[in-house]
Structures are given as structure tokens and as C-alpha cells.
Amino acid sequence: MLLRPLAVLLRAARPLHQQQQQARIVATQHIRFYASAPTPKKERIPFPTMAAVSDSDVIARFGALNISAPKVIEHAAVKGGAEWRAELDKLGKTGVAITKTLLFKPKTAKTAEPTPVLVVAKEDTETSSGLIGNLLKLKELRLANEDLIKQVIPSAASKDDVSPLPLPAPVPATLFLLLDAAIASSSEEFALHLTTSATTVLVKGTEVKAYLESIAGSPEAVRVVDFVELKANAPAPAPKAAAAQKEAPKAAAAAAVAKKDDDLYEMAIQYKKDEDFPGWYTDVLIKGQMIDYYDISGCYILRPTSYTIWQTIQNWFDDEIKKLGVNDCYFPMFVSRARLEREKDHIEGFAPEVAWVTKAGSSDLEEHIAIRPTSETVMYPYYAKWIKSHRDLPLKLNQWNSVVRWEFKNPQPFLRTREFLWQEGHTAFLEKSEADKEVRDILDLYRRVYEEILAVPVIPGIKSENEKFAGADYTTTVEGFIPTTGRGIQGGTSHHLGQNFSKMFDIYVEDPKATAADREAGKDTKINVFQNSWGLSTRTIGVMVMTHGDDQGLVFPPKVALQQVAIVPVGLTKGEGKNDAIYEACTKLEQELKAGGIRAVADLRDGYTPGWKFNDHELRGTPLRLELGPRDIAAGTTLAVRRYDNHKESYPLNDIVNVVRKSLDDIQAALYNRALEKYNASLRHTLKWEDVVPNLNAKSALVIPWCEDPQCEDDIKDRSKAESMAGQAEDSKAPSAGAKSLCLPFDQKRFGDFPDGENQKCIQCDKKAKRWALFGRSY
Numbered sequence: 094m095l096l097r098p099l100a101v102l103l104r105a106a107r108p109l110h111q112q113q114q115q116a117r118i119v120a121t122q123h124i125r126f127y128a129s130a131p132t133p134k135k136e137r138i139p140f141p142t143m144a145a146v147s148d149s150d151v152i153a154r155f156g157a158l159n160i161s162a163p164k165v166i167e168h169a170a171v172k173g174g175a176e177w178r179a180e181l182d183k184l185g186k187t188g189v190a191i192t193k194t195l196l197f198k199p200k201t202a203k204t205a206e207p208t209p210v211l212v213v214a215k216e217d218t219e220t221s222s223g224l225i226g227n228l229l230k231l232k233e234l235r236l237a238n239e240d241l242i243k244q245v246i247p248s249a250a251s252k253d254d255v256s257p258l259p260l261p262a263p264v265p266a267t268l269f270l271l272l273d274a275a276i277a278s279s280s281e282e283f284a285l286h287l288t289t290s291a292t293t294v295l296v297k298g299t300e301v302k303a304y305l306e307s308i309a310g311s312p313e314a315v316r317v318v319d320f321v322e323l324k325a326n327a328p329a330p331a332p333k334a335a336a337a338q339k340e341a342p343k344a345a346a347a348a349a350v351a352k353k354d355d356d357l358y359e360m361a362i363q364y365k366k367d368e369d370f371p372g373w374y375t376d377v378l379i380k381g382q383m384i385d386y387y388d389i390s391g392c393y394i395l396r397p398t399s400y401t402i403w404q405t406i407q408n409w410f411d412d413e414i415k416k417l418g419v420n421d422c423y424f425p426m427f428v429s430r431a432r433l434e435r436e437k438d439h440i441e442g443f444a445p446e447v448a449w450v451t452k453a454g455s456s457d458l459e460e461h462i463a464i465r466p467t468s469e470t471v472m473y474p475y476y477a478k479w480i481k482s483h484r485d486l487p488l489k490l491n492q493w494n495s496v497v498r499w500e501f502k503n504p505q506p507f508l509r510t511r512e513f514l515w516q517e518g519h520t521a522f523l524e525k526s527e528a529d530k531e532v533r534d535i536l537d538l539y540r541r542v543y544e545e546i547l548a549v550p551v552i553p554g555i556k557s558e559n560e561k562f563a564g565a566d567y568t569t570t571v572e573g574f575i576p577t578t579g580r581g582i583q584g585g586t587s588h589h590l591g592q593n594f595s596k597m598f599d600i601y602v603e604d605p606k607a608t609a610a611d612r613e614a615g616k617d618t619k620i621n622v623f624q625n626s627w628g629l630s631t632r633t634i635g636v637m638v639m640t641h642g643d644d645q646g647l648v649f650p651p652k653v654a655l656q657q658v659a660i661v662p663v664g665l666t667k668g669e670g671k672n673d674a675i676y677e678a679c680t681k682l683e684q685e686l687k688a689g690g691i692r693a694v695a696d697l698r699d700g701y702t703p704g705w706k707f708n709d710h711e712l713r714g715t716p717l718r719l720e721l722g723p724r725d726i727a728a729g730t731t732l733a734v735r736r737y738d739n740h741k742e743s744y745p746l747n748d749i750v751n752v753v754r755k756s757l758d759d760i761q762a763a764l765y766n767r768a769l770e771k772y773n774a775s776l777r778h779t780l781k782w783e784d785v786v787p788n789l790n791a792k793s794a795l796v797i798p799w800c801e802d803p804q805c806e807d808d809i810k811d812r813s814k815a816e817s818m819a820g821q822a823e824d825s826k827a828p829s830a831g832a833k834s835l836c837l838p839f840d841q842k843r844f845g846d847f848p849d850g851e852n853q854k855c856i857q858c859d860k861k862a863k864r865w866a867l868f869g870r871s872y
């Protein structure tokens with residue numbers, strides 16, 4: 094028989110990471126600012142005034158150094174590293190190392206000449222102002238205000254334009270010029286702005302160094318700093334420095350304040366969730382210690398905070414599928430070319446995204462080996478081998494693994510990454526009805542993962558013909574929605590594959606009902622098995638963060654929080670040993686909660702104020718904070734503060750385990766209810782075409798009467814896209830995507846009857862509407 098090309102099937106077999114996303118990868122800002130400095134009463138000695146340096150001046154300087162003039166890349170003006178990276182990605186410069194240029198102003202006497210510090214570093218290098226201050230013996234480094242920036246770099250029209258390249262030469266001796274060792278000694282290219290944030294040049298690290306030395310007038314004037322080493326060699330924050338404090342109480346207090354402010358500043362989320370969602374998203378992930386960047390683009394490190402979420406899902410889901418008779422297994426991640434190319438179209442469909450192992454050590458492999466982009470071709474030949482009779486059915490296998498798809502689109506942590514973690518279940522049945530049942534059983538487990546574990550509401554439904562996995566008879570899905578962006582997000586899919594794959598891979602059994610007479614009569618007594626496949630990935634984590642997080646940082650549902658409760662000592666007094674009783678009470682409380690199965694930690698870190706710790710736990714999303722001070726201890730209570738709504742309440746210490754347990758349950762439920770309310774408020778019954786785009790622009794998901802015709806879906810997409818784009822072509826930030834179907838919800842009753850009953854027309858065409866369908870922009 095004619096097989097559908099496997100490539101087509103597999104290309105569509107990407108339920109979790111297939112959607113186009115907002116094309117913006119986000120990184121940390123390339124320059125940060127502190128609030129503008131107070132106006133001094135006395136006149137400052139100004140920083141030397143110098144003429145602005147132009148783009149062509151910079152290029153000429155390179156020429157004078159015999160460095161071949163870098164090509165100037167023009168793009169939209171960018172604010173921060175995130176936008177910068179997005180612009181470079183758009184131009185095909187994926188993976189280029191971005192730099193940050195920070196201008197600091199140390200504290201000086203009011204009338205003294207300013208001694209600013211310009212730091213040029215790799216974007217991901219940690220550049221602590223405190224350590225830089227120590228290194229240069231300068232006090233209280235703050236990020237400079239715009240006035241100082243314009244004095245130091247006259248060509249900079251705004252803070253976004255800061256770059257070391259247009260520094261006037263010779264650089265004044267009062268300017269400290271620091272270069273990251275990771276740049277200085279590197280032969281790699283780094284992205285720097287020319288004179289504005291709308292231009293980029295790529296310059297080798299060693300050439301950046303030569304350039305700076307040249308404009309500074311001497312090699313000594315450029316200080317190469319190994320920030321990693323600087324941090325490693327930094328003295329630990331001096332705990333219990335009682336003696337030192339007595340000697341210089343004022344200085345110590347001032348330093349403590351400065352440190353606190355700087356740290357708070359470094360810690361705080363730089364973006365508002367409503368204003369710059371992609372910036373916010375990556376900022377909370379990095380600062381909340383969920384992920385870290387890695388030196389391979391599109392790959393991220395999952396730190397314990399995020400991996401714990403995955404583990405919690407894994408443990409729960411694995412227990413549940415075992416109850417359904419599914420067993421875990423593991424197939425190798427390597428795929429031979431022969432296997433991958435078993436269907437000749439397969440490799441064509443996947444070729445651009447398949448990563449290959451071509452070498453072992455220094456010798457070339459005779460036969461290149463692929464890393465699985467998905468496991469159908471890996472697993473199904475063995476299904477054909479293992480399933481020999483109906484007695485071998487059902488076969489229900491699952492694997493927890495990672496797959497690799499070497500995409501070149503903008504990566505986004507948890508949503509689009511080159512390697513991601515998932516589970517893939519692959520099951521085979523004799524009867525279609527058994528398979529149908531399992532599809533829904535699994536989908537309901539996915540719903541429960543979202544709703545019961547992550548406190549994220551989803552709408553279960555079936556995918557339209559256009560949106561289903563092309564290898565499937567039908568695809569079911571749980572659809573989430575991010576109200577902040579007004580985009581739907583596919584949460585997990587469970588497919589019924591029918592006999593499509595079993596015919597392709599020759600997975601069949603003899604019909605147990607066939608008689609000897611049937612066989613003698615030459616009847617075809619082979620039955621191809623009915624198959625399902627279903628997958629859930631670490632995308633779940635991204636959806637959870639997007640749903641619950643706020644401008645202060647992450648907000649964790651207690652069930653997946655690495656730390657559910659933070660105990661913070663308060664009301665501390667200075668002096669050796671004076672706080673021992675408080676610390677002891679905190680430790681005791683921690684032990685008590687832990688014994689009660691609550692993940693609690695007493696935050697006894699030295700050198701940080703209670704306020705700093707409050708902020709830190711807010712940023713990390715710890716669901717509950719318990720404050721414990723002398724007065725609380727005397728009263729036998731602790732002040733509990735809920736992360737998600739900042740509600741404060743006094744809890745009795747004598748029944749603390751039960752009270753905290755109940756509080757965590759309440760938080761879990763409240764987070765779900767809050768998210769559900771927002772989801773429901775985002776659902777908009779839309780009965781007239783004229784309302785489609787306005788409702789999309791109002792960040793709604795549309796509930797529409799729909800005919801379910803694939804052509805009609807294409808028309809809806811094109812028409813809504815065209816109308817969204819009309820008059821907005823100039824504004825690249827305008828929402829432009831058209832609406833596509835998210836799902837046909839199983840629960841139709843929640844949306845009520847059609848206003849026109851039996852005669853209800855489709856919103857787009859004149860055909861009869863079959864069901865309410867959920868349409869929207871999507872990830």
C-alpha cells in the first residue's frame with residue numbers, strides 16, 4: 094500500500110515544541126542604571142568635556158590599528174541584551190557572544206572630580222560592583238546616571254547606546270577602564286554597539302583589547318579583570334564582625350547599606366511582566382535560579398529549583414501510568430543512519446534539525462550516528478519484533494528521556510530548546526476501543542499534572558484536522574492560556590495513531606477470532622495493531638512560571654516548590670552571641686516542619702539583612718515566609734507572609750506543622766483559583782466576525798461557533814492575520830499573528846447553547862456550526 098511519507102508524519106509529531114513563538118530570546122540587560130544621583134549643592138568639577146565620536150571615527154580607528162574594519166550590522170534600536178540578541182538572531186547571527194558595557198560612579202567627595210569606571214564584559218559575566226570597588230579601592234560604586242554617561246561617552250543619546258568604542262581619545266586618566274579577561278584573551282568575535290544601539294560590529298576579543306589600549310593611550314590604562322577569579326578570591330562576607338564594627342561603626346554601617354542596596358538592585362527583576370513579557374520571563378528564570386545559560390545556544394542548565402518541578406511531575410505521573418499498566422523502558426539516544434532513513438522521506442523532513450556524531454576522538458566515524466529527534470523509528474521496529482501474537486498485547490511502554498532538535502529559531506527556555514526533557518509513551522492494542530480509552534485516560538493525567546500539581550488551569554479537547562498530529566487518527570490536547578500575552582499554549586498531547594504506524598512498521602498479529610477455515614480460504618487474517626503515543630515535556634515548567642510569576646519574581650505552587658517555607662530571623666541585635674536564641678528557635682522550627690514533611694529552611698545566612706532575605710525569597714517564589722524574632726518567640730507565634738498575595742498572619746508555634754500544612758494547601762488552591770479566574774475572564778464568546786480581531790487584540794481566547802472545515806480554519810487564520818496587520822506594518826511589536834484553533838473543548842456545556850440553536854452558522858463561512866471551538870493566538 095501507499096504509505097504516507099513518514100517525514101510528514103514525524104514533522105508533525107511535535108506536539109510539544111512545534112508552535113511559532115514570539116521571536117525574542119532574552120538575556121540580561123547590557124547596561125543597568127541606578128536611580129539618578131541627587132543634585133549636589135556645591136559645583137562639581139566636571140568630567141573633561143570632549144567631542145562626540147562618530148561611527149566613521151570608530152571605523153577609522155580600527156583601520157589605524159591595521160584591524161580590518163568590522164562590518165557594520167544595522168538593526169532596530171535595542172533596549173537591553175534581550176532585544177539585541179533578538180535583532181541579531183533575526184539577521185542570522187545566532188549564537189554571537191554579546192557584551193555589556195557598564196558605567197559606574199563611585200562615591201567621591203562632592204567637589205572632587207568624578208572617577209567613573211567603565212566595565213566591558215561578556216554579557217553573562219558576573220560583574221559585582223562591590224568586588225570592582227574593592228579591586229580599585231573605590232567606594233560605593235553605583236550605576237551612572239544619564240548625565241555622567243553623556244559626559245563620558247558624548248555620542249550616547251541614551252543609556253541604551255553605551256559602548257566603549259566611541260570613547261573620546263585619549264581616555265581621561267580619571268576614567269577606569271576594565272575589560273573582562275574572557276574577552277581580552279579570546280579570538281572569538283564579540284558583539285559591540287558602534288555609537289548607537291541600532292548598530293552592531295563583531296570584533297575579536299583580542300582586537301577589542303588592542304582597540305581600547307590604543308584609545309586609552311597605553312596597555313596599562315586598560316585593566317584586564319578575571320571576574321571569575323575576582324569572585325573566587327573575594328573574602329566571604331565578614332560575619333559577626335563585632336569588633337570591627339565597634340572600631341568603625343559608621344563606615345561598616347554605610348558599607349552594609351551600600352552592599353544591601355547593590356544586591357537588591359542586582360537581584361530585582363528588571364522588567365515588568367505586563368510591559369516586557371519576554372524580558373521578564375528570562376529575568377525571573379535566571380534570577381530565580383531556575384536555569385542558567387550554557388555556552389551552547391539553545392541549551393540551558395536546569396538548576397535544582399526547576400528540576401525539582403520536573404521530578405515532582407515525573408514521580409506523580411509515573412505512579413499513575415504504572416496503575417494503567419505502562420512500564421518504563423529506555424531506548425538508546427543514538428540512531429543509525431539506516432534506521433533514521435528507513436523511510437527515505439524521513440531524513441529529508443528532519444535533516445536540518447538532526448545532530449550527528451561524526452567523530453570519536455580525532456578519528457572520523459565510518460558511519461555517522463544521529464541523536465534522536467524523536468523515537469518512532471527507534472522503537473517501532475522492536476514493536477514489530479516483540480508483538481508476535483495477540484497475547485503480547487497490549488504493549489505499553491514509556492520512556493523518560495531527552496531529545497535533540499537542532500533548531501535555529503530563537504530559543505526560549507522550556508518552550509523552545511535544542512535539547513529538552515520529556516516522557517514519550519508508545520502503546521499498542523488489539524482493539525481500537527482500548528486505545529481510545531487510553532488516549533483519554535492519559536489526557537486526564539496531563540490535565541491533573543497542570544491543575545493539581547502546577548495549579549495551572551487547562552482546557553481538554555480535541556485538535557482540529559489542521560492541528561492534529563498528521564500521523565494520528567486524532568489528537569487530544571490540554572490547552573493552557575497565558576493572559577498576559579493573550580496566547581494559547583499547548584500543554585501536552587495524547588494521540589490515537591490508529592493503524593497508520595503499525596502498517597508502516599509491520600506491527601501485526603494473527604486475528605485471534607480467525608478460524609482455520611478462514612486461513613484455508615486464503616483470507617487475510619492479519620490485524621495491524623492500534624497505537625497511541627503521548628508526550629509531556631519540560632514546557633510544563635515554562636507554562637507554570639508564566640502563569641503564576643509576578644513583577645517581584647517567581648511564584649511557586651507549594652507542591653513543586655523546592656523550598657516551601659523560608660524561616661527568616663528578625664529583630665536581631667548587634668553583638669556576639671546576642672542572636673543565638675533566635676537562631677536556635679529558627680533551627681528548631683525548621684526541624685519541626687521538616688519532621689512534618691514540609692520542605693522548610695531556616696535562612697541563617699550571615700551578612701544579609703532580613704529585608705534582603707525577604708526579597709530573595711520573594712524572587713525565588715518561596716510560597717510561605719515565617720518571620721521569627723524575640724517578640725514572636727516570647728508570644729509563642731510566628732508571623733507568616735504568603736508569597737502570592739503578601740497576606741500576613743500570626744501562626745501559633747504550638748501547632749505549627751498543622752497550621753503550615755493547611756496554609757500550603759490553601760495557597761495551592763488559591764493559586765489555581767486565581768489562574769482559573771484569569772483564564773475564564775480571557776475566554777470571550779465571539780459570534781460576529783467583526784469582533785474577532787478586537788477580541789484577539791484584547792488578549793482573549795475566542796469561543797466561536799465553527800464549522801470545523803480545514804479550509805475555513807485556514808481562512809480564519811489568514812483573514813485575522815491580514816486584519817491584525819492592517820495599518821500596523823510599521824510597528825514590529827504589534828501583535829500580528831492570526832488566530833488558529835486551539836482545540837474543540839470536550840466540555841461543550843460550559844459554553845452554553847448556540848444562540849441560533851440548530852441553525853447556528855459558522856463565524857467565518859456560511860456553513861453550519863458543529864461545536865464551540867477555542868481559537869486564539871498561540872505559542
Ligand SMILES: [Zn+2]
Nearest residue numbers: 800805855858
Ligand atoms: Zn466555517
